[in-house]
Amino acid sequence: MAIVSRGFHGRKRSDDGRLPPGQYETHDFPVLSAGPTPRISRDRWEFAITTEAGVRHAWNWAQLTALPSERPTVDLHCVTKWSKFDTEWQGVSLDLLLEDVESAADFALVHSYGGYTTNLPLEDLLDGKAWIAYGYDGEDLAPEHGGPARLLVPHLYLWKSAKWVRGIQLSLEDELGFWESVGYHEYGDPWREQRYQGD
Ligand SMILES: Nc1nc2c(c(=O)[nH]1)N[C@H]1C(S)=C(S)[C@@H](COP(=O)(O)O)O[C@H]1N2
Numbered sequence: 478m479a480i481v482s483r484g485f486h487g488r489k490r491s492d493d494g495r496l497p498p499g500q501y502e503t504h505d506f507p508v509l510s511a512g513p514t515p516r517i518s519r520d521r522w523e524f525a526i527t528t529e530a531g532v533r534h535a536w537n538w539a540q541l542t543a544l545p546s547e548r549p550t551v552d553l554h555c556v557t558k559w560s561k562f563d564t565e566w567q568g569v570s571l572d573l574l575l576e577d578v579e580s581a582a583d584f585a586l587v588h589s590y591g592g593y594t595t596n597l598p599l600e601d602l603l604d605g606k607a608w609i610a611y612g613y614d615g616e617d618l619a620p621e622h623g624g625p626a627r628l629l630v631p632h633l634y635l636w637k638s639a640k641w642v643r644g645i646q647l648s649l650e651d652e653l654g655f656w657e658s659v660g661y662h663e664y665g666d667p668w669r670e671q672r673y674q675g676d
């Protein structure tokens with residue numbers, strides 16, 4: 478019988494299997510933006526979900542922040558290979574925002590102030606997997622990280638977590654977003670290393 482203590486004999490991994498393939502852990506919070514940081518004042522901010530039938534469900538800042546919020550602690554994985562563990566957010570679950578939205582859509586195209594877009598299956602926004610986040614690390618979400626509010630969908634590569642989120646268009650057909658249309662993977666699962674089209 479072999480007596481093996483993992484700590485003594487085993488692999489020296491500090492991540493406990495939390496690091497997807499090809500990623501390294503960082504303690505910084507890098508800023509990655511495809512353009513300038515849009516500045517949206519909270520009194521003109523609005524977030525809207527629009528169904529495939531054109532029905533619009535909108536929340537202004539006061540309405541969004543009056544909703545019950547959650548405080549998820551999640552690991553982030555960027556396609557540029559950094560991962561950051563145990564990030565602490567505050568935001569409203571997409572389950573709650575989609576509760577009264579009648580739709581037969583399978584897909585979502587997320588739109589940001591500034592024009593960025595990203596696409597994902599609607600089901601990836603449901604079941605406690607996604608938030609409209611406005612707090613980070615106990616503070617208001619900083620503008621460079623997407624404040625006033627961003628989508629947070631941490632089980633996919635971070636380019637899906639649209640900063641400065643403005644709305645979500647629900648649709649029966651998949652439409653590619655900004656990075657997806659220039660060769661990034663349409664789904665982007667870090668555990669399957671879906672970085673680029675065909676991965
Ligand atoms: N609106 C918008 N959202 C965006 C981006 C962007 O350029 N514009 N970049 C994406 C990419 S590629 C990454 S890796 C993350 C980076 O988030 P961070 O700057 O908070 O680290 O935001 C994503 N969301």
Ligand SMILES: [Mo]
Pocket residue numbers: 509555556557635636
């Ligand atoms: Mo990214």
